[in-house]
Amino acid sequence: xxxxxIGLFFFLSTNAKAQVQSVELVASGLTCSMCSKAIFKxxxxxxxxxxxxxxxxxxxxxxxxxxxxxxxxxxxxxxxxDAGFAIETMQLTANFPMSKAIDNEVVSLDGxxxxxxxxxxxxxxxxxxxxIVNKELLPTAGIYYLNF
Numbered sequence: 001x002x003x004x005x006i007g008l009f010f011f012l013s014t015n016a017k018a019q020v021q022s023v024e025l026v027a028s029g030l031t032c033s034m035c036s037k038a039i040f041k042x043x044x045x046x047x048x049x050x051x052x053x054x055x056x057x058x059x060x061x062x063x064x065x066x067x068x069x070x071x072x073x074x075x076x077x078x079x080x081x082d083a084g085f086a087i088e089t090m091q092l093t094a095n096f097p098m099s100k101a102i103d104n105e106v107v108s109l110d111g112x113x114x115x116x117x118x119x120x121x122x123x124x125x126x127x128x129x130x131x132i133v134n135k136e137l138l139p140t141a142g143i144y145y146l147n148f
């Protein structure tokens with residue numbers, strides 16, 4: 001019984017830390033500060049977003065979350081696209097439940113399926129910043145592809 005409790009504790013603590021901590025994205029199609037404000041307002045309106053920091057010169061947005069387990073990647077994408085713009089790049093900073101990323105290995109994180117697209121195995125340093133590399137940031141067969 002003691003081993004069961006220890007195993008359960010280890011399982012829960014491992015899953016609890018496997019969360020997206022922040023997102024950084026670069027938007028494209030911006031021509032003025034009003035464009036930037038439109039994206040800022042759209043991202044700030046998402047119920048799971050606590051804070052949005054904007055760098056107008058780089059057209060970049062850093063998002064912090066109220067509760068990391070409630071992050072919805074597709075809603076972030078939709079907010080930017082619905083504001084009339086596209087996302088050039090999106091990076092997630094997350095704690096992953098492994099110490100090494102291996103090409104084509106699938107990992108579950110916050111209800112999403114991710115697959116590593118790497119040129120070999122790489123060590124993960126948590127929290128790890130990774131890029132979503134799917135075309136137009138849309139999942140392929142329910143999977144987001146990551147590299148770093």
